[in-house]
Amino acid sequence: MFLDRIVGPLSDLDGRSWDASHILSLAQERTEQYAALGFKHSDRVFLHHGNTLEFFVDLLAVWELGGCAIPIDGRLTAFEVETLAGAAKPRFSVWKDEPESGLSVSLAALGVTVLTSWDEKIVSRTSQSNQRGASLMLDDEALILFTSGTTGKPKGVVHTHRSLRARWMSLRQSLGLDSYRRTLCLLPTHFGHGLICNCLFPWLSGQHLFVGPPFRPDVVMRLGATLDQHEITFMSSVPPVWKLALKTTKPPQSRTLKRIFCGSAPLSAALWKSVQEWSGIQQVFNAYGITETGSWMAGTTVPDFSPEDGLIGEAWGGVISVLKSKSTDIAPGFAESCKRGESGYVWVNTPALMRGYLDRDDLTRELVTRGWFVTGDIGLVDDRGYLYLRGREREEINKGGMKIYPSDIDSVVERFEETTDVCTFAFEEPLQGEDVGIAVVLRSTDEATLRRLYEWAAFHLGKHQLPQRWYIVDEIPRTSRGKVNRSTVAERCASLKAVDFRALMR
Amino acid sequence: MSTRDDVIALIESWNLTLPRNWDRDTSLVRSGIIDSLALYQLILWIEERVGKPVDPTKFDLADELDTVTSIANFVEKNRGR
Numbered sequence: 195m196f197l198d199r200i201v202g203p204l205s206d207l208d209g210r211s212w213d214a215s216h217i218l219s220l221a222q223e224r225t226e227q228y229a230a231l232g233f234k235h236s237d238r239v240f241l242h243h244g245n246t247l248e249f250f251v252d253l254l255a256v257w258e259l260g261g262c263a264i265p266i267d268g269r270l271t272a273f274e275v276e277t278l279a280g281a282a283k284p285r286f287s288v289w290k291d292e293p294e295s296g297l298s299v300s301l302a303a304l305g306v307t308v309l310t311s312w313d314e315k316i317v318s319r320t321s322q323s324n325q326r327g328a329s330l331m332l333d334d335e336a337l338i339l340f341t342s343g344t345t346g347k348p349k350g351v352v353h354t355h356r357s358l359r360a361r362w363m364s365l366r367q368s369l370g371l372d373s374y375r376r377t378l379c380l381l382p383t384h385f386g387h388g389l390i391c392n393c394l395f396p397w398l399s400g401q402h403l404f405v406g407p408p409f410r411p412d413v414v415m416r417l418g419a420t421l422d423q424h425e426i427t428f429m430s431s432v433p434p435v436w437k438l439a440l441k442t443t444k445p446p447q448s449r450t451l452k453r454i455f456c457g458s459a460p461l462s463a464a465l466w467k468s469v470q471e472w473s474g475i476q477q478v479f480n481a482y483g484i485t486e487t488g489s490w491m492a493g494t495t496v497p498d499f500s501p502e503d504g505l506i507g508e509a510w511g512g513v514i515s516v517l518k519s520k521s522t523d524i525a526p527g528f529a530e531s532c533k534r535g536e537s538g539y540v541w542v543n544t545p546a547l548m549r550g551y552l553d554r555d556d557l558t559r560e561l562v563t564r565g566w567f568v569t570g571d572i573g574l575v576d577d578r579g580y581l582y583l584r585g586r587e588r589e590e591i592n593k594g595g596m597k598i599y600p601s602d603i604d605s606v607v608e609r610f611e612e613t614t615d616v617c618t619f620a621f622e623e624p625l626q627g628e629d630v631g632i633a634v635v636l637r638s639t640d641e642a643t644l645r646r647l648y649e650w651a652a653f654h655l656g657k658h659q660l661p662q663r664w665y666i667v668d669e670i671p672r673t674s675r676g677k678v679n680r681s682t683v684a685e686r687c688a689s690l691k692a693v694d695f696r697a698l699m700r
Numbered sequence: 701m702s703t704r705d706d707v708i709a710l711i712e713s714w715n716l717t718l719p720r721n722w723d724r725d726t727s728l729v730r731s732g733i734i735d736s737l738a739l740y741q742l743i744l745w746i747e748e749r750v751g752k753p754v755d756p757t758k759f760d761l762a763d764e765l766d767t768v769t770s771i772a773n774f775v776e777k778n779r780g781r
Contacts, residue, residue: 411736437740625741
């Protein structure tokens with residue numbers, strides 16, 4: 195799985211640092227440990243200890259044995275982890291610390307072996323075994339990243355070793371490696387932007403990777419000093435982190451930075467320019483990527499650009515077309531293209547495209563045809579051939595780069611016994627761009643019911659998914675066809691008073 | 701109400717998981733109690749209180765804004781300067 199026969203060093207922000215030979219030695223040890231526990235080719239492994247050095251060693255070990263790694267968001271509730279386990283049927287579930295006992299029991303009932311990472315029991319059992327799994331094949335599944343459906347029907351993006359390598363190779367050819375010599379990742383490692391691109395692209399090419407905890411304000415407040423201390427040459431992040439950093443942290447002084455990426459959410463021209471000024475470098479690129487395409491597939495590697503709202507730039511290792519249709523019934527090769535400067539649906543053709551959604555051929559067919567993927571974004575290509583994004587059609591709430599799907603929240607709240615109708619929507623928020631609002635119709639609206647509703651939601655939803663504005667309404671407006679228009683509901687709720695759950699729950 | 705009381709009221713208005721016995725000297729930022737959104741809102745609130753943007757190049761904000769007491773002191777010190 196290495197692009198250069200050897201991985202780069204790994205360091206965290208607490209002072210731990212492992213060189214390549216130590217990492218490979220640990221990975222070998224872990225490989226033997228897993229083999230001793232009966233790991234078989236194609237086994238799937240939940241990795242709950244993202245953003246740690248151990249996570250990356252486990253990733254190598256799983257791949258060495260021909261298995262598939264499934265990084266899990268540490269903020270998910272036990273209910274959501276169980277839902278994902280039911281869908282992915284992992285053989286192992288690896289944690290940094292013991293999971294709560296109820297979850298361990300339910301995972302065990304699903305046939306999942308729960309391991310605490312770097313468990314002494316495992317270490318002592320291994321040295322007796324030199325078993326190795328079958329070597330990996332390029333079209334084996336390597337990585338499953340769940341992007342939604344954690345409360346109902348999970349949507350897992352399946353990448354193979356072939357699609358991942360295609361992404362890393364195309365990035366290497368388009369971007370080179372020089373700027374990535376000392377790369378910092380402060381993004382979560384359970385989604386494509388953080389894991390596939392910010393971490394694995396440089397690290398598996400032998401570059402030094404520094405990992406820190408994601409989205410921690412105290413870390414953001416020390417960003418300038420951290421960049422200096424570790425002589426960082428590259429980092430990627432999301433707009434909210436930059437908004438916070440610009441207000442709270444001193445710029446770096448040592449001028450080691452060569453390049454910065456910003457992605458996962460729209461980057462305004464004003465913020466873009468501010469990051470250039472703060473960092474002292476011109477190479478602040480707006481990167482465009484989707485987990486399904488192995489993340490970064492286009493960006494501002496164009497000559498003498500000036501920040502502009504929506505400017506992405508050129509494609510990396512693939513073709514981007516803007517078409518008038520989003521239907522997969524028509525072969526994109528025969529579909530009508532938009533003229534230069536005309537907005538339409540953004541389609542991508544790349545060898546880094548996922549194999550498909552885990553056990554969801556219906557979903558895959560909706561978005562993939564003849565090797566092309568319809569992104570759900572609205573954009574245009576200008577006379578120079580540069581892509582601009584103008585909006586999106588996907589139904590998602592982009593909370594600072596983390597995508598939250600309204601239907602995931604609807605499906606939890608509608609199961610509350612007093613709920614008769616529900617609609618989750620996005621509302622604008624100054625730091626993260628969007629946050630979660632919800633309108634609920636209840637049979638009873640007394641305080642005790644409201645408290646139980648909130649407790650129900652807090653139990654089943656991760657903290658990042660929990661609606662920040664709740665509106666109790668008499669009805670959810672629907673179209674003549676009975677469909678809910680989430681934007682219309684959001685507009686109506688904007689003039690209503692939200693329930694003050696903080697006061698209610700005190 | 702004192703500035704300290706205002707800071708406490710502000711923090712209590714956010715959707716944070718506060719320790720049961722938190723007080724004016726509890727670490728809020730370094731301990732991870734305050735999330736990114738809350739910190740951003742705090743900076744905006746301070747800017748409104750002191751009447752000008754906070755210049756991060758002049759302060760070590762990780763120290764200056766870690767507790768209710770330090771936040772209140774920061775506001776008092778920079779108000780009207």
